[in-house]
Amino acid sequence: MTYWLVTGDGYYILAGYTESGNGDKDAIIIKLDPDGNVRWQRVIGEDGYDEIIRSIDLASDGGYILAGCAYNYSAGNADVYVMKVNSNGIKEWCRFFGGDNYDEAYCIKQTHDGGYILAGVTQSFNQDQDIYVIKINGYGEEEWYKLISHQPYNCEDSGRSIVQTRDYCYAIAGSTGSSNNYDIYVVKLDHENLSPEQPNHPIPWDGETDVDIDTILSWCCSDPDNDPLTFDIYLGTENPPPLVETGYRYTEYQYPELFETNTTYYWMVVAHDNHNHETAGPVWKFTTGYPQNTPPYTPSSPYPENGSVDVPLNITLRWKGGDPDPNDSVVYDIMFGTENPPPKIVENYTMTNLSVSPLNRNTTYYWRVISRDDHGAVSAGPLWHFTTIASESDDIPPCVKIIRPGRAVYLFNHEIIRFPVTLVIGYVEIEIKAVDNETGISHVEIYVDSVMKANLSSEPFTWRWSDVMFGIHTIKVIAYDNNRNTAEDSIIVWKFF
Template sequence: MKKRTKRKNRPIVFKDNFLNKILVLAIILLFVITSFSAAQPQNPTTITTTDDQARGIVWDVTVNFNEPGGAYDYTVFGEAHGAHDGPPADAYDVLKPPAPMPPYIRAWLNDNLPFPYNKLWKDYRHYPGINKIWNLSVQWTPSDDLSPTTVTMTWSPTAINSTEYASITLCTSGGTPLKNMLLESSYSFSCPADIPQGFKIICFANQPPNVPSNPTPSNGSTGVSVNADLSWTCSDPDGDSLTYDVYFGEGSSPPKVASNISVSTYDPGPLSYSTLYYWKIVAWDNHDASRAGPLWHFTTHINNPPNTPNNPDPSNGATGISLNANLSWNGGDPDGDSVTYDVYFGITSSPPKVVNNQTALSYDPGILTYYTVYYWRIVAWDSHGASAAGPLWHFTTISMPNRPPYAPSNPSPANGSTEISVNVALSWSGGDPDSGDFVTYDVFCGITFPLPKIAANQTGTSHALDHLLYSTKYYWKIVAWDNHQASNASSVWSFTSKTDSTLPTVKITSPIKGFLYVNFWDIITRKLPIFFTTIVVGKIEVIATAADSQSGVDRVEFYIDDEYKATDTTAPYTWTWSEWGYFFPYRLNVKAYDCVGNQNSAEMRVWKVF
């Protein structure tokens, strides 16, 4: 049997040189395409439509994404008239193409659309908007699937400012602000490998102010004060600060009278009476958005005359008014107009005008005359020529004031005189300067101060004094009173009474000469005549009488042999002689003194035993 030999494998060799060339070119083309895809973003599927303007795209913003190695991507968000927000997908939702070969950056937008529209390259929403959020995701995929990188987002603030939004902010996925895209143009962040990083682009559109409302004066109101201020209420839905333009006038197309005021009130100044005014308010926020209010109108009231002058001072019919009195009254105007006054004043019932066009509510007529009737009235004028006259008032001034009586004078006895009788009549001059007044007098007289009042309310100008003390200085004064209880006092005068030159009389009435007096302890008492002398056995009551017809008796003193024993000041004047005697003749002496010091005495000899 013939042995079969084993066949060795050999590489295929193209004998046709043309086919070899075709194979090489295919390999090179595949390499170029792969390299280009890794370096450039993939163009998404385009929408077959007309140009953007015809499609109604109002604005769009391109956000670029770069990293240091050269990887690049971009995405677009914007608004169009025909687009709508959220599901279902429409022709304005452009899909993100498949990812290229690593390394690459892949960015997409998410409008909560179902697959495959959950990753959008271009996301257009409906124009216009108030508040919108674009959800943005960025993923970095390196060749080794491990290395992080720094990704920088960039955009054009000019394109951002072409939107209707007042605020566009790049935020974290949780809403934390990162960049104000209206003012800044880039944001860099560290991006880990293969982990999508979420962001939000949050947009808030400025809303115009609310329509001005609640006008004061209310729309169509009448009888409005000519001093009224305009006020209104207005707010902003975004909480923006507001300013206002005020249009005001007498026509239905009022001119602008104030602009850019920050308060919701306006003072148009004094208005005219019985006039129809139109006004409106245009509110502006700090983003130059405005809102005009409706056209309002009101009519001012007719002019009322001033208030009739009232509440006069002095009150009408008053009496006893001071000569220095001022005139005053109440006035004013129901419309709040300024008011001036004409004053009529005099002593007749048609008083003349003494002042005009004064603004004060009082008038000083100067010094008036006693006990005179004065007439006066006030005419009030407002700034529009309307007037109101008050009634005719009158008052009476005080009478001549009461003057006190004359001070009593011309005293009798004359001041300082001496040797005046102890029975004397005091007299003086008096009277009152006011005719018709009558005067009474109080009399004060004594030897010590304060002087006692010895007579009151007497009408005569004399007063009798009896039984004065001799050799005594008396003081006196007179107080005059009129029938209005006004008084006037004289000076204090004095005089000295007649000198007492008469001695007092004194006589011893017990014991009596020619008697024997016996007293044993008040048990046995006898009085016996013995005719020739006076003998006292035991004690005896010595008794004396004294008198003085002028100054009177001041005291009586008792002596034995010139030795003082006792004094008695009241009658009967007595002293008990109880000292022991030794049957020896003693000299008993009794001395009487009058009130001016005159002295007289009486004495006798007495034999005293025991």
């Protein structure tokens, strides 16, 4: 019983072999408390085999990894023997490595990736004895092995100890020589390309609740070889989550849609380096909350302005509304009439303008708008009023102006640059402002080169000019009020296509 280690809780683990009554050598493991009292003892072996333990190390899961050799009486050879036991000394698995002759491990150590590295001797692969290095994963499956010889012939090499260095290489100490003339032999192996570190430190943290529905996912991950990394992202409401992104290059990810409220999401990140190595992170989860609702904006900026007089008899009420929460929809209840307070005439209205024509002359009207979002939050606008025109006759012409296009270059309705003349390529939206403070606007006619193209009877007064034309053209608009008074405006346009 010559191999031992101290556990993190101050106990001692001893390992070696013991001979049973039938002559077999079996592996033995003993745990002692700080006072030397036996806490448990395990003897592990198979009939027909000698299991001899040469090395023990603490595994990352709290168990123990042991290595040595197992001699098979029937085959007449010895193989490298590796056994994994849990924290109570119960065997979880064992593995055998080597060839047809003598193979034995003298040292085993846990590696940074959760696997193990072994060093020992082998006589199975060459005429002489070589150092035998084996790398296995956390389940005991061989990843690679390497034979090390100081010289090709008449040399016996032995690896007695191995460690993983800070730069993830492997340092081996042992001996080399022949005919009882041996030297200390130290070898350092460059490491194989290593897998990425496991993705960690998630945000939102695992199990977090009341997470914003527009949260950005983030995590930390690095590579021991500083290889460039890409990530596969799995995200969804089921566990395991589905793949939503592959080949992603960053450690922050924003889902293209808002998360559902009060919903649990599962997510996982798999890191890939450029050597076809991958490391999967654990499945994390978070739960969204209910976003705090903000009431809609108070209706404002009325037209006609509050207290206006001489208002035309044909008008469209307008106001500003909306909601500060971008995903909320807003509807409006409109109160309008000659009484104060006015009666409700429309409810659950979705627009911010309403025609109330025709009105009576020399009459005061009261109106109010109440906005309501889809969470039931309400904002009531103030009480507004205006008075219509009193005159029986209207000989004052309306006002009309072509607002767009102006002096600029337009490419398919997009203003590209200011320009001394109006140049249109493709189509353009013609916008007209027409106002009459007496009887209101009846309609607006639009002409291109004296040919009428549109007759607009309500706001907004806009028309898309999409005719394929080339050269210089005149756009003219004529506005009519409700007493047949007119006004006009015109512009010169260069049009192509």
